[in-house]
Amino acid sequence: MEFSKIAKQVEKDIKAELFLNNDSSKNLDIILDIVNTINKTLIFEDVLELVLKNAISLTGTERGFIVLKNDEGVLEFKLGMNSETGKIKKDEFSVSQSVVDDVFITGESKFIESAQSDVENRKSKSIFILDLQTILCSPLITSGKKIGVIYVDSKHLHKIKIKEITNMFEILAGQAATAIRNAQLYNAQLAANKSLEESNRQLIIAKEEAEKSDRLKSEFLAQMSHEIRTPIHILMSYSSLIKEEIEGSLDNDMKSSFNAIEHAGKRIIRTTELILNMSEISTGTYEYSESEFDIYDGILSTIYNEYQIKVNKNKIKFAIENNSEQSIVVADKYSVYQIFTQIIDNAVNYTENGEITIFINNSKNNKLEVSVSDTGIGISDEYMPNIFMPFTQEEQGYTRRFEGNGLGLSLVKKYCDLNHAEIDIQSIKGKGTKVLVTF
Numbered sequence: 201m202e203f204s205k206i207a208k209q210v211e212k213d214i215k216a217e218l219f220l221n222n223d224s225s226k227n228l229d230i231i232l233d234i235v236n237t238i239n240k241t242l243i244f245e246d247v248l249e250l251v252l253k254n255a256i257s258l259t260g261t262e263r264g265f266i267v268l269k270n271d272e273g274v275l276e277f278k279l280g281m282n283s284e285t286g287k288i289k290k291d292e293f294s295v296s297q298s299v300v301d302d303v304f305i306t307g308e309s310k311f312i313e314s315a316q317s318d319v320e321n322r323k324s325k326s327i328f329i330l331d332l333q334t335i336l337c338s339p340l341i342t343s344g345k346k347i348g349v350i351y352v353d354s355k356h357l358h359k360i361k362i363k364e365i366t367n368m369f370e371i372l373a374g375q376a377a378t379a380i381r382n383a384q385l386y387n388a389q390l391a392a393n394k395s396l397e398e399s400n401r402q403l404i405i406a407k408e409e410a411e412k413s414d415r416l417k418s419e420f421l422a423q424m425s426h427e428i429r430t431p432i433h434i435l436m437s438y439s440s441l442i443k444e445e446i447e448g449s450l451d452n453d454m455k456s457s458f459n460a461i462e463h464a465g466k467r468i469i470r471t472t473e474l475i476l477n478m479s480e481i482s483t484g485t486y487e488y489s490e491s492e493f494d495i496y497d498g499i500l501s502t503i504y505n506e507y508q509i510k511v512n513k514n515k516i517k518f519a520i521e522n523n524s525e526q527s528i529v530v531a532d533k534y535s536v537y538q539i540f541t542q543i544i545d546n547a548v549n550y551t552e553n554g555e556i557t558i559f560i561n562n563s564k565n566n567k568l569e570v571s572v573s574d575t576g577i578g579i580s581d582e583y584m585p586n587i588f589m590p591f592t593q594e595e596q597g598y599t600r601r602f603e604g605n606g607l608g609l610s611l612v613k614k615y616c617d618l619n620h621a622e623i624d625i626q627s628i629k630g631k632g633t634k635v636l637v638t639f
Contacts, residue, residue: 234258243383244386262354267348275349300337307339332353334353336366341374347380429476496524500540550577551575567639569636573632573633578629616637620639622637623638
């Protein structure tokens with residue numbers, strides 16, 4: 201509800217209550233002025249001070265206190281004031297505790313005059329010690345809930361048991377309860393907003409730190425990839441030159457050694473290229489270049505020819521079938537080339553016997569589908585959820601049977617996302633795997 205509507209409703213309630221009690225128009229004006237003043241602010245401390253000042257002034261008493269229920273349901277000192285010197289410190293808080301407790305428990309106001317001559321009230325130790333004569337105490341109730349007590353007293357005798365004063369004090373208490381509760385809610389909202397702002401600030405800092413860490417890691421990997429790849433290329437070049445120079449005098453052991461150097465060098469270069477490519481994607485530095493090309497003629501047939509010699513040596517049936525009416529795609533050619541190089545490389549590396557088939561087809565909704573099927577080692581159902589996570593492999597440790605760094609399929613997925621292509625992997629452990637990419 202808007203503040204202006206609340207104020208109008210408060211004024212309407214007060215007029216109705218005073219009308220029913222036949223109070224004078226003068227009293228009505230006094231209460232309305234007080235309530236209007238209180239409702240001009242939602243600052244909790246200001247509301248309490250305005251309520252208590254006006255309660256003391258209205259009753260002509262010497263001092264007053266407001267106690268409110270805390271989260272544990274216990275009454276707690278919030279503000280004390282006197283008519284002359286202003287605020288009363290918490291350690292000087294002394295009231296008739298029996299009156300306060302009784303009013304809060306019963307939810308009914310209590311008005312006492314001539315307390316020192318009243319036999320019943322002189323039984324109260326605090327009334328006797330404080331030498332109190334006049335006490336007015338009302339519960340603070342809003343929306344049917346008790347939130348505290350407002351209390352004023354005086355050592356001087358006042359005639360307060362007249363309807364005008366007690367009615368006005370109770371009306372003030374009722375309106376004060378609403379104003380205090382609104383201020384509490386406003387304070388709680390401010391605290392919640394502040395807490396949310398702090399949480400958001402911490403999240404932003406954490407996000408920036410994480411991004412910085414990822415960026416530094418990727419930049420480091422990229423730099424190290426360059427540092428490793430360059431000397432490896434030099435070593436392989438010199439190894440190739442030496443091999444050519446002494447080709448005629450090589451025995452079987454020497455040939456095996458040169459082949460091992462070549463294989464190890466290619467393996468390191470392949471790994472560093474994967475790391476470099478992953479770094480470019482992760483840091484957002486990869487330059488996407490869209491073009492139109494034939495995926496069969498421009499990419500798949502080339503990769504097929506590159507791997508055919510290696511597959512034939514392993515006596516694996518290797519085939520490519522193009523059943524598409526047209527295999528033109530609009531995408532980034534380099535990353536598409538990397539997608540199928542990695543998929544086919546996996547099929548070749550993880551298939552010891554059987555067959556590998558590349559199949560190109562147009563789907564019913566005119567999408568281009570490329571599948572690579574093999575009869576290799578397959579992937580377990582347990583590992584399948586981790587298939588695209590970087591640096592993970594189903595077989596871990598130095599005892600694993602197959603080479604690899606766990607970056608291949610993670611990079612494939614990122615390149616597919618980059619080209620708005622869908623990738624689906626179906627596999628049965630020990631029987632083989634089918635990878636389907638849809639453009």
